[in-house]
Amino acid sequence: MTKPVQADILLDMMADARARTFELVEGLEGPQLTEPMLATINPLLWEIGHVAWFHEYWILRHLDGREPMIPNADALYDSSAIPHDDRWQLSLPALEDTIAYMTQVHNALGARLESLGSDAAPVADSYFYQLTTYHEDMHDEAFTYTRQTLGQPRPDFADTGGGLDPDDEPRVGDLPGDVAVPGGVFWLGAFEGEPFVFDNEKWAHRVELRPFRIARAPVTNAEFAEFVADGGYREPRWWSEAGWQWLQTQGRERPVYWADDGGGDWLIKDFDGWRPLPPNAPVSHVSAHEAEAYCSWAGRRLPTEAEWEAAAAGEPDGAGSALAERKRRFPWGEGRPTMDRANVDGRYLGPLDVADCPGGDSAFGCRQMIGNLWEWTASPFEPYPGFVPDPYKDYSQPWFGDNRVIRGGAWATRGRMLRNTWRNFFTPGRCDVLAGFRTCPREA
Structure with a gap:
């Protein structure tokens, strides 16, 4: 068994990961968000939406039973169901709409944690908040070396x-x-x-x-x-x-x-x-x-x-x-x-x-x-x-x-x-x- 983590620590971790994601998107636009198509990367515009979807899916939907925040979320961002090469063919929301979705999910997750105060989160909450934060951390590392792969600025x-x-x-x-x-x-x-x-x-x-x-x-x-x-x-x-x-x-x-x-x-x-x-x-x-x-x-x-x-x-x-x-x-x-x-x-x-x-x-x-x-x-x-x-x-x-x-x-x-x-x-x-x-x- 793993031991639960305090809610305020989980909140800080989640906020820190999201700040890093936004820093890695900062300054990129147009083709930099969707091109080129390579076997070792995902379109960045898809990937940041997928990060938010992963949070929403495992916590707001899996734990709380809520409805998806956007009606076609699974068809857009479920990496288990969408083959890698198909991710370039999707009609993805624009960057500002993607960031709005990420922010909406993030705020809902934060509100859940704030309701717990500084106490240790329930075991399931503790597990899934860490899973989704570490998932974002891993994507952030991939975003970092993808900027190297594509010759983008530091x-x-x-x-x-x-x-x-x-x-x-x-x-x-x-x-x-x-x-x-x-x-x-x-x-x-x-x-x-x-x-x-x-x-x-x-x-x-x-x-x-x-x-x-x-x-x-x-x-x-x-x-x-x-x-x-x-x-x-x-x-x-x-x-x-x-x-x-x-x-x-x-x-x-x-x-x-x-x-x-x-x-x-x-x-x-x-x-x-x-x-x-x-x-x-x-x-x-x-x-x-x-x-x-x-x-x-x-x-x-x-x-x-x-x-x-x-x-x-x-x-x-x-x-x-x-x-x-x-x-x-x-x-x-x-x-x-x-x-x-x-x-x-x-x-x-x-x-x-x-x-x-x-x-x-x-x-x-x-x-x-x-x-x-x-x-x-x-x-x-x-x-x-x-x-x-x-x-x-x-x-x-x-x-x-x-x-x-x-x-x-x-x-x-x-x-x-x-x-x-x-x-x-x-x-x-x-x-x-x-x-x-x-x-x-x-x-x-």
């Missing part, structure tokens, strides 16, 4: 001072080397008692892990550039069969947002502009196929998700020879993410150097396992033993098998969502998402 986040440039922070360098994680019994997944968990995290179950080593930090741009310079994108021997087939469809020999500056150095696309590639920031916007090819070239491998979670959440037993029974909620312990622990919430609008955020180290010395960039694992996205879908059945169940697990969160992820057990997932060919990777040595 968003302007008021609560982070307009978004700090990571290059304004002192560059602190790389963090080479591996750490040792002892083997033993590890409890993979979430325990009961969290304020909220997704269905694919349920529940913690025993897995046996062999001792392993894992990198202290993710692979940097400088390290990945060595693979590129060595012809890694031209050598099929480094790629899996599926990865090489994928690469042929891409027609490139470098990460998707890299470009040669003409003088032997690399540039990286930054929303609607270009800047010098920061050598000690983690390589970003790489697919699982690219990560695996680098590992093959470097004589290393991706961690499994159980290894990743053990390195993030585990602690050594008293003798240091095995994993302890207890787990940490975050790599550093129980306290929420802070600036010295994790780069989250769009604070810097980009990744920091891999040696930054030293306060976020795990018990074993791994840094940035929360925030900065998501990290690909070697594990397919599959259900845990005894999986039962939550009320929103399409969150996890349809995606088992074809997706790859990524862990940890990125600089655009909202810190309130994150914990060591949270499992995200994408198809292994996705390189638009805010993902990098860390590696493990191959076993002898």
Whole structure:
């Protein structure tokens, strides 16, 4: 069971998410709201309406039994019923009408919560307000990297001072080397008692892990550039069969947002502009196929998700020879993410150097396992033993098998969502998402 959250906290979370959504729409108009049609994005005008519909559907309609606020809401915004390509063919309301609908839903949800005062919300209310807020948070992260995909201007986040440039922070360098994680019994997944968990995290179950080593930090741009310079994108021997087939469809020999500056150095696309590639920031916007090819070239491998979670959440037993029974909620312990622990919430609008955020180290010395960039694992996205879908059945169940697990969160992820057990997932060919990777040595 999860524990209910106070109504005033839920109200603040919901308002904060909606403010971020409006910031991500600000300044966009016309074709920027509906074009182009790509497999990895939705039309933004549709997507913001869908966010409001999701709130209305699960709370005002599912919990309260109210009628839809607009008569054709399901035909417009139900992502489970409307195929992806059909979303460009819909007769969507204009932007001002969509925002009016979003505001109407938001105000109704707020009124429900305000009637509860500061008391803990009923369990169902607490669950569905968190579900819908986190759903909006996830869409907001997608809106952020979609602006990068489409070459749109940087968003302007008021609560982070307009978004700090990571290059304004002192560059602190790389963090080479591996750490040792002892083997033993590890409890993979979430325990009961969290304020909220997704269905694919349920529940913690025993897995046996062999001792392993894992990198202290993710692979940097400088390290990945060595693979590129060595012809890694031209050598099929480094790629899996599926990865090489994928690469042929891409027609490139470098990460998707890299470009040669003409003088032997690399540039990286930054929303609607270009800047010098920061050598000690983690390589970003790489697919699982690219990560695996680098590992093959470097004589290393991706961690499994159980290894990743053990390195993030585990602690050594008293003798240091095995994993302890207890787990940490975050790599550093129980306290929420802070600036010295994790780069989250769009604070810097980009990744920091891999040696930054030293306060976020795990018990074993791994840094940035929360925030900065998501990290690909070697594990397919599959259900845990005894999986039962939550009320929103399409969150996890349809995606088992074809997706790859990524862990940890990125600089655009909202810190309130994150914990060591949270499992995200994408198809292994996705390189638009805010993902990098860390590696493990191959076993002898």
